[in-house]
Amino acid sequence: MTSPLTHFDPHGQAHMVDVAAKAESHRVARAVGSIHMLPATFALISEGHAKKGDVIGIARIAAIQAAKRCAELIPLCHPLPLTRVAVSFKLDAAASAVHLTVQAETVGRTGVEMEALCAVQIGLLTVYDMCKAVDRGMVMGDIRLVEKLGGKSGHWLADDAAD
Secondary structure (H helix, E strand, C coil), X not given: CCCCCCCECCCCCECCCCXXXXXXXXXXXXXXXXXXXXXXXXXXXXXXXXXXXXXXXXXXXXXXXXXXXXXXHCCCCCCCCEEEEEEEEEEEXXXXXXXXXXXXEEEECCXXXXXXXXXHHHHHHHHHHHHCCCCCCCEEEEEEEEEEECCCCCCEECCCCCC
């Protein structure tokens, strides 16, 4: 019996999926996540007064770098030539939260879901790192894929995905 998990061979051994026979296509993945914090921490970020500098600017660069290095972090990911990584932050004063959306794109034989998700994780972790001196209780969450385009499976959109 073959496993529905593509990273295992018929003998149950982990392997890198062979994508040689797959057609190249434009592939897009969009992932989101949030970090919630104390109102005072949110104020430091939104007013640009964090001791370590521009929290959002540094987190943006970290997210882009994470997408580019995803295959170095996740053992069975294919290294991909990314054609675009777009990083968008939304400051939410009512929730004392920073929401992050990352869209990763490539033209290739495999998708960019892991790159988008990795970028969100590292972008949020960078916000945490830059503000942990004043708020160790920040909570990262709701990290997930919300859209995927391209490849044999086509377009997938999360039921509750919002732009």
